[in-house]
Amino acid sequence: MTGNGKRRTPLVADRRYPTKAAPKKKPPAKPAARRKAAPKRRKPRGLLGWMLLPFMWAFRLIWAFAWRIGLVVGLIIAGFSLYFAAQMPPVEDLIDGRTRGSVTMTDYRGEVFAWRGDQFGGMVTVDTVSDHLVNAVIATEDKRFYWHFGISPRGIASAVRINLREGRGPLSGHGGSTITQQTAKLLCLGVPFDPNEWESETDYENDCRRGSLWRKAREAVFSVGMEIAYTKDEILAIYLNRAYLGAGARGFEAAAQRYFGIPARALDPAQSAMLAGLLTAPSTLAPTSNLQRSQDRASVVIGLMQDQGYLSEAEARDARVNPATLSDTARANAATFFADWIMRSGPESFTRNTTEDVFIRTTLDQDIQTAAEEAMISVFENDVREGSEAQAAIVVMSADGAVRAMVGGRNIGETGAFNRATQANRQTGSSFKPFIFAAALDLGMSPYAMIDDARTCWSRRGAGDWCPENYDREFKGPVTLIQALAESRNIPAILLSEDIGRELVRNVANGFGLNGDLAAGPALALGVSESTLLDMTGAYAGILNGGSQVTPYGLVDLRIRGDNESLMDSQSAGIGERIISQDAARQLTWMMTKVVEEGTGRRARIDGWEIAGKSGTTQGSRDAWFIAFTGDYVTGVWIGYDDNRPLSGVTGGGLPATIWRETMTRVLADKTPTPLPMTIPQRPADSGLLQSQGGEVLDQDILNLLDSIIGN
Structure with missing residues (x-):
């Protein structure tokens, strides 16, 4: 019955147990995005793991700083190296760096009997000297010369190890220097000689050879700059021309003439080994000072040349059996008192203080000198x-x-x-x-x-x-x-x-x-x-x-x-x-x-x-x-x-x-x-x-x- 006469929807009680609805047709599901699985935290395994944990954390922290600092230092070194490279003069300007000249004295016949000052025999290159000489220098001083970029970390580490083992400081004794670094020293890292700053050329050269840590760092940067500016052969040419080899000889051409009376292009293995051996201690090992000591050092160099494949066993044996000897002129070391007298009595600007290469013909008769x-x-x-x-x-x-x-x-x-x-x-x-x-x-x-x-x-x-x-x-x-x-x-x-x-x-x-x-x-x-x-x-x-x-x-x-003009008119x-x-x-x-x-x-x-x-x-x-x-x-x-x-x-x-x-x-x-x-x-x-x-x-x-x- 209804009270108002309107039809109502009949009340129906909720179903306690709903009936299953017919399955609706679903749209095809989109493939779910692959979720990256969260990394599993490695848990320390046992007591040892817990003990190493602080060290691992410290290592990660140091490494984070180190590679960033290394990057900055590398960029700085690269910048300075490029700067030095841009300042490098032509190779020809670096060949003869003497601040004083030489005096060559001949007897009345015109035969050379004495030298004074710094002798320079003229510019040589890798192509104009004996191959044996190039091989001897590389075998003795820097066997990886053609492979490194100016400095050799392996060589430095080896030198430090040797120095410490021998009871010296890490930078005292063996330096591990490459030929490029040695050339940088010879160039005094690009600092020219200034007579107002140094009392003598000796003081200047001693300053160039100082071995402080800061000096080593500058040397390394300068060496890399040289590698950028010059080819390997050009660097080696500078070295061959500027190295001091005892008895006043600057460069291998002067040394070949001084000791053997021949040009550097004509040097045989034994002679090349002797000259290369002088690089270690030129004044002490000079053959004019002690021929036997110089020959003993040459034998060591010959062994290095053989080990590195520059000489066969037969060639090495022949070089040892027939060691280099001095020329007759060098062996005589003639008329030293006479030569010293000429140097004292001659014009000072052309003898004791000459900046030129001077040739003096004298009255000496070497036969009479020998007789006396x-x-x-x-x-x-x-x-x-x-x-x-x-x-x-x-x-x-x-x-x-x-x-x-x-x-x-x-x-x-x-x-x-x-x-x-x-x-x-x-x-x-x-x-x-x-x-x-x-x-x-x-x-x-x-x-x-x-x-x-x-x-x-x-x-x-x-x-x-x-x-x-x-x-x-x-x-x-x-x-x-x-x-x-x-x-x-x-x-x-x-x-x-x-x-x-x-x-x-x-x-x-x-x-x-x-x-x-x-x-x-x-x-x-x-x-x-x-x-x-x-x-x-x-x-x-x-x-x-x-x-x-x-x-x-x-x-x-x-x-x-x-100069063909004589300066003796007065x-x-x-x-x-x-x-x-x-x-x-x-x-x-x-x-x-x-x-x-x-x-x-x-x-x-x-x-x-x-x-x-x-x-x-x-x-x-x-x-x-x-x-x-x-x-x-x-x-x-x-x-x-x-x-x-x-x-x-x-x-x-x-x-x-x-x-x-x-x-x-x-x-x-x-x-x-x-x-x-x-x-x-x-x-x-x-x-x-x-x-x-x-x-x-x-x-x-x-x-x-x-x-x-x-x-x-």
């Missing part, structure tokens, strides 16, 4: 007691003053040594007497003039009388000037000097080149004044050439490399103005032959040769001289101690005359005797007699000189 050296060695080995510290010097020159040989001491071959021929001022003794007789003869006095060899005294203020004696302690009475000179008698020499005037004697001696402070009193006649052997020999050359002044010289011609040397007449000089020469034939110089006689000379021995035998000449050469010899100790039983007519004879016997061996330019004087009807004139009061200024009176 052999004579000195022979006499000291056979006639001087073993262990004697006595020294000697020899000078041989022509009549015009051209020095043909010079030995400045027994230390033959030592460069830079004290030269007793040119640097030692010693009392001359009776070797001074010929200049007294020269003055007398120039005044017209006859060699037959008589002079009284009698005891004579001179009074001294504040002291007793000075009564000089003859060497033999005897007085012979009236003697001729000839006999007085031949027997080197003191009293006649003093009387003659006093008679003609000391000032005239002094002027004649000065004119002949003895320019030292000559004594002011009667002792002038006994040679108490000092001189060098070179000056004394030059003064005797003045007698030989007829009485004209002689200036000893050794430098003939000087030229700059590549050189003043040789024969100068006339000092005594030619007739006086020729009579004096004849008188001096009597010294060798009959007097104190008899030991110097050589069969078939006319020889004129004079001996000299100072007070207490502190100096012994013998100077004499033939028709071609004047030779002077001095013997003494450097500390002025007395010699034992030595006079000028003894060992010095023996050395003179040994020298000249070798020099004259293959020559035809040359007559001396001399005049035999006529005996006058009345020679007169020069009496003793004593009693002079000597000034206090010359009192001290009289304590050094000559004995012979």
Whole structure:
């Protein structure tokens, strides 16, 4: 029933159990997107895992920082390397980096006998030198040269390990440097030499070789820059030209010429190995210093070349059996005293301080030089007691003053040594007497003039009388000037000097080149004044050439490399103005032959040769001289101690005359005797007699000189 009459929907109770609805047709399902499975967290496994966890975390943190820092450092290194690469000059500008030049000396024939300064033989490249040389350098210094990029981490690590194992610091000793790094050092990392900053080139080079960590870092960056700017062969060419190889040789071309007398392109395996071996310690291993040590080092290099396939077993064996040896010129190490004298006496701007490569032609005769050296060695080995510290010097020159040989001491071959021929001022003794007789003869006095060899005294203020004696302690009475000179008698020499005037004697001696402070009193006649052997020999050359002044010289011609113009036009040397007449000089020469034939110089006689000379021995035998000449050469010899100790039983007519004879016997061996330019004087009807004139009061200024009176 309904209350309102409207039809309502009948109430139906909910079904407790709904019936299954017919399945609806679903649209095809879209393929579900693949979901990435979340990584499973690795759980520490056991106690060990928990213990390693902090270390793993720290490692990840360090690595995160390290690769980022490494990237930044790498970019910085790359930037600086590119900067250095952009600044690199052409290779040709880096080949010769010397701040001073070289001096090459030749003898009178034009043959090279000595080098000084930094030698540079000219530019070479990898293609213009021997393949054996390139292989030897790479095998010795950097076997991975063509494979790395300028630095070798493996080489550095190996060097650090070796240094630590040997108890040094990691950067001390072995450096592990590549050829590129070594070249960077040679270039001083691009810093040029500035004389205002460094006192010398040595200080500059020492600064370039400093091994600090910062320096190593700069070196590595500069090396990479070189690898960017240049090819490997160009870098190697710089190295081959700039490396120092001992004995003043800069570069392998100079070294090949210096040691072997051949160009670098002609080097064989043994020679190449020797030169490459010098790179480790050039001054110590130089073959001119110790040939055996240099050959031993070369043998090691040969082994490296064989191990790396550059030499077969047979080639290596042949190189060891036939080791490299020095050329005759290098082996001789000739005339070091002469060469040093040329360097000191020549123009400073072209010798000691040259910035150019200079060639000097000299007056040296290497045959005569060898004769002098052999004579000195022979006499000291056979006639001087073993262990004697006595020294000697020899000078041989022509009549015009051209020095043909010079030995400045027994230390033959030592460069830079004290030269007793040119640097030692010693009392001359009776070797001074010929200049007294020269003055007398120039005044017209006859060699037959008589002079009284009698005891004579001179009074001294504040002291007793000075009564000089003859060497033999005897007085012979009236003697001729000839006999007085031949027997080197003191009293006649003093009387003659006093008679003609000391000032005239002094002027004649000065004119002949003895320019030292000559004594002011009667002792002038006994040679108490000092001189060098070179000056004394030059003064005797003045007698030989007829009485004209002689200036000893050794430098003939000087030229700059590549320049044909001689720079020697202003050189003043040789024969100068006339000092005594030619007739006086020729009579004096004849008188001096009597010294060798009959007097104190008899030991110097050589069969078939006319020889004129004079001996000299100072007070207490502190100096012994013998100077004499033939028709071609004047030779002077001095013997003494450097500390002025007395010699034992030595006079000028003894060992010095023996050395003179040994020298000249070798020099004259293959020559035809040359007559001396001399005049035999006529005996006058009345020679007169020069009496003793004593009693002079000597000034206090010359009192001290009289304590050094000559004995012979």
